[in-house]
Amino acid sequence: MTNPVNQLTLDWMAEYEKKCQRHLIDVDGQQVMWRQFGQGEPLLLIHGGHGSWLHWARNIDALSKKYTLYIADLAGYGDSSAPDFDDFESMVQVTAASIRSLLGPTTPFNLAGFSFGGLVSANVAAQGLAVKRLALLGPGGHGGPRRERGKLVNWKRALTDEELLQAMRFNLWAHMIYADEQIDPFAIGIHTYSCINTRFRSRGISGRGLLGPALDVYPGPTLIVWGEHDITCTPDYLMMHMIEGQPNRRGVILPDVGHWVNFEDAERVDPILVDWFAV
Template identity: 40%
Template structure:
């Protein structure tokens, strides 16, 4: 194991060791939640082929002012998969119901939360806000489900390989072509996170991510909304998607982060942490 790989695992273990773990069962599915910090609750939802690790560079900063709650969503990471047919068209609705039921158990049905979601987690955050209510502010980072055009030019390669070296090479290629922009951002920590999450993913999010489901979910929501894309995000034309989702409503703001790809809160974590810190401040 290289020193970079060792340091990456140490980083993950250190932040994980600070978490308070909660296993919550709802309709036959047990979901692992991690909690950091104290203060008003902030729920963070990861992307497809992801886990709580998608927020690895943000948790410590955000937990300085909030109790940060991050699940491995059903079918991801340390959580169980949903029961039933994996191709059920209602599977995403059941995932959202599970998260809503979990939050009622963990925090209480009347507890107000702030909510942020990345990629597929952005779509899920919008649906969760519509389903549960009680969301004070919401931030969507590179959200899926916008229904607009995408600008991915390089096809993803098959990473489901038995040879570990070949698998990591494929995952590194996919990180560079889909998630991150700068070659230097594809570091040992990003690769460790991506490989661990990909191997643990059992939920097929792609069909939902390519839909217009987020647009539909936002129609009747009126809380303040912040949307953020990396300048080079391949999952959207950011300005086009922002204009569509903001719909000229004054409570909806958006910005483009220079020099970043899709996984914007990893690649530009310091800037994103400052931005979210200001957005989530009661002042």
């Protein structure tokens, strides 16, 4: 196969690489990449499993007008180095250490995470870092029921560019995006780039129920946003079991969207995040 990432996505990446400042943070030999955009209070963004900083592509422009964004490639993803570990606890420790090195040990910051990155973010916040407010978008690790739309196909078995394209499109439909029209070449390009550059296995970790205990430790305000059709959870169930009776938590269910809410419905998610972190 040739380079399987489409030119639209490659061009976008080249444009935004010119706009950002890159920080490659060394944590005991593990290299963690953070990209910096904008000005203002620091807001850190963490991507999902089989993801990269590109999971936040549709949010950078709006959020960087209000905040200094630092967007991670977690260890074992994107431009960060291959991990020398395979456990979640090490992922949290390496991510937390990279943040301390990036910002300093006492600098207050806001933190948002998507999917597996939401689980990482909650556990980083529970480490006692100076997290002012936390936002989790379709976070993993909730321990509640899931809903299957279709079984993911093994894209690594694709022999041609067209087979790979079809696998990526199907998996986006099955797992990430509800509306067919949102599964566009940009979404497919992001998913292709991110999957190819994933070297850490997160799927089993997200099923271990590690989100609730972390949120019970973190004392700050927490926002959780789900798409109505998120197949990784049952949003109404989680509103009842994770939000109700928790005065420091707020839950939002966005209609007509799936799991990747910050991409599929950036027009609604961006103002929600700006307002949440503006307090």
